[in-house]
Amino acid sequence: MTTTSAEAVPRDTEAGGTAVRRPEGAGYLTTAAATARRNLLQFFRTPQTLMMGTIQGAMFLFMFRYVFGYAISTRGGLSYVDWMVPGFLATVMVWTGMGAAAGIAEESVAGVFDRFRSLPIPRSAVMVGRSLADGVLIAWGIFTTTVIGLIIGFRPHGSATEIALAFLLMLFAGYAVSWVFIVLGLVSSSAQAAQGMGMLVMPFSFISSANVPVASMPGWMQPFAANQPVSVLINAVRSLMHGGPGVVGIGHTTAYWVGLSVVWYAGIAVVFAAVATRRFSRTR
Amino acid sequence: MSPIIEAHDLRKHYGDVHALDGLNLVAHSGHVTALLGPNGAGKTTFVNAVATLLRPTSGTLRVAGIDALAQPKQVRRIIGLAGQYASVEPTMTGTENLVMVARLFGLDAAAAKRGAAEVLEQLGLTDAGDRLVREYSGGMRRRLDLGASLVGRPQLLLLDEPTTGLDPRSRMELWDAIRGLVDSGTDVLLTTQYLEEADQLARDVVIVDHGRVIAAGTPDELKGQAGRDVIEIRPHTATDLAAVQDVLRAVGVEEPRVAADLHRVSTPVDRGATDLATVVRLLDERSLAVDDVGLRRPTLDEVFLTLTGAPIDGDAADTTSASLA
Ligand SMILES: Nc1ncnc2c1ncn2[C@@H]1O[C@H](COP(=O)(O)OP(=O)(O)O)[C@@H](O)[C@H]1O
Ligand SMILES: [Mg+2]
Numbered sequence: 001m002t003t004t005s006a007e008a009v010p011r012d013t014e015a016g017g018t019a020v021r022r023p024e025g026a027g028y029l030t031t032a033a034a035t036a037r038r039n040l041l042q043f044f045r046t047p048q049t050l051m052m053g054t055i056q057g058a059m060f061l062f063m064f065r066y067v068f069g070y071a072i073s074t075r076g077g078l079s080y081v082d083w084m085v086p087g088f089l090a091t092v093m094v095w096t097g098m099g100a101a102a103g104i105a106e107e108s109v110a111g112v113f114d115r116f117r118s119l120p121i122p123r124s125a126v127m128v129g130r131s132l133a134d135g136v137l138i139a140w141g142i143f144t145t146t147v148i149g150l151i152i153g154f155r156p157h158g159s160a161t162e163i164a165l166a167f168l169l170m171l172f173a174g175y176a177v178s179w180v181f182i183v184l185g186l187v188s189s190s191a192q193a194a195q196g197m198g199m200l201v202m203p204f205s206f207i208s209s210a211n212v213p214v215a216s217m218p219g220w221m222q223p224f225a226a227n228q229p230v231s232v233l234i235n236a237v238r239s240l241m242h243g244g245p246g247v248v249g250i251g252h253t254t255a256y257w258v259g260l261s262v263v264w265y266a267g268i269a270v271v272f273a274a275v276a277t278r279r280f281s282r283t284r
Numbered sequence: 285m286s287p288i289i290e291a292h293d294l295r296k297h298y299g300d301v302h303a304l305d306g307l308n309l310v311a312h313s314g315h316v317t318a319l320l321g322p323n324g325a326g327k328t329t330f331v332n333a334v335a336t337l338l339r340p341t342s343g344t345l346r347v348a349g350i351d352a353l354a355q356p357k358q359v360r361r362i363i364g365l366a367g368q369y370a371s372v373e374p375t376m377t378g379t380e381n382l383v384m385v386a387r388l389f390g391l392d393a394a395a396a397k398r399g400a401a402e403v404l405e406q407l408g409l410t411d412a413g414d415r416l417v418r419e420y421s422g423g424m425r426r427r428l429d430l431g432a433s434l435v436g437r438p439q440l441l442l443l444d445e446p447t448t449g450l451d452p453r454s455r456m457e458l459w460d461a462i463r464g465l466v467d468s469g470t471d472v473l474l475t476t477q478y479l480e481e482a483d484q485l486a487r488d489v490v491i492v493d494h495g496r497v498i499a500a501g502t503p504d505e506l507k508g509q510a511g512r513d514v515i516e517i518r519p520h521t522a523t524d525l526a527a528v529q530d531v532l533r534a535v536g537v538e539e540p541r542v543a544a545d546l547h548r549v550s551t552p553v554d555r556g557a558t559d560l561a562t563v564v565r566l567l568d569e570r571s572l573a574v575d576d577v578g579l580r581r582p583t584l585d586e587v588f589l590t591l592t593g594a595p596i597d598g599d600a601a602d603t604t605s606a607s608l609a
Contacts, residue, residue: 111371
């Protein structure tokens with residue numbers, strides 16, 4: 001072990017020999033805020049992503065409401081539109097996440113991250129910034145979906161507090177799931193590959209109680225469909241929005257579904273955030 | 285004063301691929317050092333090791349005296365990196381891009397703004413500062429990318445193939461910008477595939493191939509090692525190619541070569557100026573019209589050929605993959 005404490009630090013001198021103070025590099029908050037802002041500008045200044053996302057969302061809501069809606073029985077006391085909109089809201093995170101994964105893979109391949117890695121900043125903060133930006137994008141998606149839902153006749157029956165709690169829960173879950181897609185983006189070798197990986201998450205969105213009741217699925221599929229985390233979240237959101245699981249046609253209490261959701265998504269956030277930040281920060 | 289970069293027996297292995305294969309290099313402060321080599325030589329790998337983006341398999345690497353493997357964070361405080369591809373954000377303005385990087389370097393908001401404005405000015409981009417980068421030309425993007433690596437006022441600037449893919453005019457503009465930097469006291473390590481670029485910008489040139497240094501020195505020393513100057517002629521009409529080849533045969537020390545585009549003939553010569561005079565006289569006597577005739581220093585290909593005995597992209601591995609393609 002070396003006994004001298006003379007750590008080599010940058011010589012703070014310029015060519016002329018005058019001492020200059022070299023900054024230490026940005027802290028965690030500055031880094032996360034700067035990178036989050038960058039990702040948000042990327043989204044909101046690209047009219048295609050902004051418009052297409054909204055239009056696609058509207059299209060799907062319209063199709064399900066007016067094409068499939070009459071063929072699907074909710075097996076409870078709810079009208080189809082009241083039943084389906086919470087499902088759409090809770091799965092916004094999957095669609096947003098797919099776009100994020102593709103964007104991350106693209107930047108990773110294009111060498112954008114190399115500049116960040118070469119800067120005197122905490123590297124993991126770059127990914128925290130990304131996840132915060134994704135959180136905002138998910139909030140935006142939930143907002144537009146809610147507006148379109150209201151237009152096509154969705155009316156929540158729960159109390160204001162319950163409804164507010166439903167939105168909070170979706171944001172929390174969305175933030176957690178954004179870490180899953182960050183990992184997918186980081187391990188993909190191209191934007192296309194990331195999109196392909198994202199498709200692997202699709203079953204969680206479709207084999208769930210989002211669009212059709214689980215009870216209408218074949219028996220062997222039901223255990224997965226009923227218990228996987230997206231369904232748990234949807235059940236919690238529906239119960240909150242419509243004043244209890246009974247109306248929705250499922251068992252347990254609202255508190256049970258909310259509690260189970262929190263546990264699931266806290267677990268997902270912890271695991272995938274750890275994987276993503278380690279993966280981004282490592283020096284190969 | 286310690287060298288700005290000091291690499292000793294640096295190795296980076298990816299399985300069987302030895303991207304760096306015992307590279308030794310010392311770059312001194314106060315001028316541009318160019319890393320010159322063909323595609324796949326290990327240039328990017330070396331730059332990335334200096335930038336602390338990757339960890340060498342073995343060897344030692346010091347940047348301004350700091351052990352890059354032990355104290356990467358200290359190294360990051362004094363370097364600026366412009367990678368092989370421009371990595372500025374297209375949906376942000378030039379100013380926004382620079383301010384962001386300056387903030388990440390640790391400057392406060394006011395200093396970052398000032399720094400961004402200075403750099404834009406320095407690179408002749410002041411007028412474009414408020415426009416979104418997606419409206420920039422390729423050359424402007426590269427310059428802004430250079431600016432992003434500059435805005436933290438680094439002691440050492442790392443430029444990986446800064447002009448690859450640029451048109452000649454943008455290339456000149458970037459060269460001017462890089463020259464300006466050295467005058468202002470920043471050390472520069474750049475990589476390039478073009479001897480001319482190294483020639484224009486660098487005082488020290490290090491030629492790398494297969495992850496090792498095969499020659500180093502000033503551009504003139506290297507060209508000296510490569511030996512002979514070359515006379516090159518572009519006949520006015522393609523039908524004269526054979527006749528021009530005949531003329532060159534009179535002075536050349538090798539069989540004159542007809543270039544791939546079939547519109548240039550060249551040959552190495554021993555006594556440059558005298559041989560050129562002879563050639564011009566012969567062309568005149570035989571009434572051969574030419575668009576261009578000149579004496580030039582050897583190109584990288586030719587230097588390379590002399591030093592390694594193999595043309596730049598003609599080694600066994602590449603020939604195999606080319607024939608498979
Ligand atoms: N991540 C990697 N995995 C495997 N091989 C690599 C990797 N990065 C570089 N190489 C190989 O190392 C060699 C040197 O690459 P590079 O440093 O990019 O060369 P240059 O920049 O001079 O064109 C090449 O043969 C390249 O294929
Ligand atoms: Mg390269």
